[in-house]
Amino acid sequence: MKVLLPLALLTIGASPVDHPRTYLLSIGRIPLMDTESISAFAIKTWGVQFRSICRIPSGWRIKAGSSATPSGGLKGNGSQGSTWFNKGSPSDLRAFVLVTLSAPVQRADIGPSGSGIPATFKGAATISTDDGDVQRTLSYRNVTLAPANRCPNS
Numbered sequence: 001m002k003v004l005l006p007l008a009l010l011t012i013g014a015s016p017v018d019h020p021r022t023y024l025l026s027i028g029r030i031p032l033m034d035t036e037s038i039s040a041f042a043i044k045t046w047g048v049q050f051r052s053i054c055r056i057p058s059g060w061r062i063k064a065g066s067s068a069t070p071s072g073g074l075k076g077n078g079s080q081g082s083t084w085f086n087k088g089s090p091s092d093l094r095a096f097v098l099v100t101l102s103a104p105v106q107r108a109d110i111g112p113s114g115s116g117i118p119a120t121f122k123g124a125a126t127i128s129t130d131d132g133d134v135q136r137t138l139s140y141r142n143v144t145l146a147p148a149n150r151c152p153n154s
Contacts, residue, residue: 022051023145024152025074025097028089030136036129037084040077043123043138046070049100054151057092059083064097071118077126084128094144098151107140 030038050064050072059079066072074097078084085092101120110117123138 020049020100020102021147022098022100022149024054024095024148025099026095026144026146027093027138027142028144029142030088030125030127030138032086032088032127033129036127037081037086038078038088038090038125039081039084039128039133040075040126041123041138042075043073043121043143044118045072045074046106046118046120047102048072048120049102050074051098051100052151053097055092055096057083057085057090057096060092062096070102073123081128095146095148095152098148099145101145105140105143105145 027041027043032038045066047070049066053062053064056062057076057078060076060083061079062074062076064072064074076093103120105120106117108119109122119139121138121140121143124135125138125142127134127136
């Protein structure tokens with residue numbers, strides 16, 4: 001059975017592509033109610049190389065990078081309530097990071113935790129509500145990739 005695992009990974013799209021592809025990354029489609037705001041987000045990545053932060057939203061701090069392994073991360077937080085996003089797909093988080101992917105997007109973890117292949121994008125958004133902060137899951141559903149070779153002109 002162990003011999004079949006690599007073959008199974010090839011057939012479900014987890015194998016590397018011949019040539020890495022570069023994209024502009026956007027974050028959105030985060031469900032919000034009228035009185036809620038996005039105050040922060042954190043996404044763990046796998047197989048993503050960060051090329052550039054194209055734009056930093058006003059009043060926000062953005063941190064991106066990866067280690068010597070395929071793991072990495074993208075984090076952002078607003079400095080105060082007036083800079084938080086009150087829309088689930090904020091325009092300031094559209095096409096704001098240039099990334100290169102070495103494989104197709106892996107939608108979910110494959111195999112046992114810690115020894116399998118993690119999802120390409122997995123994290124959470126911190127949502128400020130009238131009753132305090134809550135976490136909402138972020139995944140491939142909240143990340144949009146558009147082919148690009150460079151950051152858009154400001």
